[in-house]
Amino acid sequence: MLKRNLLTLAVLAGVGFLPLTHAADQPEDGMYQPAVQAEGDSSRPVVTPLVDDRWYIAPFGTYVKPGGDRHSDIDGYGAGLGIGKMINEHFNVELRGFYNSFDDQNPRPDGSKGRWDLAGGTADLQYYFFRDTFSPYAVIAAGGMNSYVNGNSGVGVIGEAGLGFTYEVNDNFLIRSDARYRYNNNLNAHLNPGTDEFHDLVVNVGFVVPLGPKPVAVAEVQPAPPPPDCSTLDSDSDGVNDCLDQCPGTISGSQVDDKGCPIRLEIKGVNFKFDSAELTQNAMSILDGVAESLINYPQKNDIEVQGHTSSEGTNKYNLRLSQRRSQSVADYLSQKGVTNKLTARGYGEDQPIADNSTEEGREKNRRVELVWSEETK
Incomplete structure (x- = not known):
């Protein structure tokens, strides 16, 4: 018991x-x-x-x-x-x-x-x-x-x-x-x-x-590990190491200066309906992504929206067409919430980047670019 x-x-x-x-x-x-x-x-x-x-x-x-x-x-x-x-x-x-x-x-x-x-x-x-x-x-x-x-x-x-x-x-x-x-x-x-x-x-x-x-x-006070060497890092893949980059988070595809700040961005794939400034559905989809990047980017520099054409047609006609097309892009980006000051300007066929004697070259010359203002960087 x-x-x-x-x-x-x-x-x-x-x-x-x-x-x-x-x-x-x-x-x-x-x-x-x-x-x-x-x-x-x-x-x-x-x-x-x-x-x-x-x-x-x-x-x-x-x-x-x-x-x-x-x-x-x-x-x-x-x-x-x-x-x-x-x-x-x-x-x-x-x-x-x-x-x-x-x-x-x-x-x-x-x-x-x-x-x-x-x-x-x-x-x-x-x-x-x-x-x-x-x-x-x-x-x-x-x-x-x-x-x-x-x-x-x-x-x-x-x-x-x-x-x-x-x-x-x-x-x-x-x-x-x-x-x-x-x-x-x-x-x-x-x-x-x-x-x-x-x-x-x-x-x-x-x-x-x-x-x-x-x-x-x-x-026991243990020293913190040394920070990584910024000279070997390029966090935003813009070609400028993090030690020198004064504009971190650069929008992918941008051309930058030696300080890592954006100068120019070619918006590839932005097409318009034939002989018109009306954006195609595919162009609007591409611009939606550009607008999101601009909204998230901390530097709110003034941006010139540049329109360019190939050499087909008269120079006067191409100049007017490029102006209307650049204005169409600027308006669309503003409607999507981009707060940068956007100025539309058409350059017609005056600034080619490829040979206008070939269709491949003419296709490259029909483009829209964003150019950041130097004064506000």
């Missing part, structure tokens, strides 16, 4: 600790601190996670609820001392010595009742679910114990398992308590008729005194 009750107690206590382990994933002021990095600084202070690995001493008092095999219904008490070491965030190891005593119901030869005197020691392994002001843990232990009762004594082995907690009052003083199931085998010493195996409940209450100062985090 006692074993079943102890198992139930251990399970319930373990379930009760589970939400605490989740709540304490980020300790506010515990022994183990996460790394900290400052934002927006050229140097980065880094705090290395602390590991409190001090030695400690742990005196304690004990309440003993003996099992039925000892034929004792009278609870007992005792005391002990532990010497241990914190290993890391989760584990402690500890050596403990103890003395327990309680009355025995079996009479002595003279008719008086005897007494159980238990003296022993264990090696403990404690697992802390988390470290904080309140720190729950599980413990297992193994060791030996000398039992004395009614004039007989015998040395046996013991094993313990249980749950407990510590409460940190300050850096060098913690309150500690745990409840343990203790198994004792007296190895055929025959101290009690019928069995050499005993099962007890042990409750320990005491305190822990860590030796020496608690480790303090020291921030």
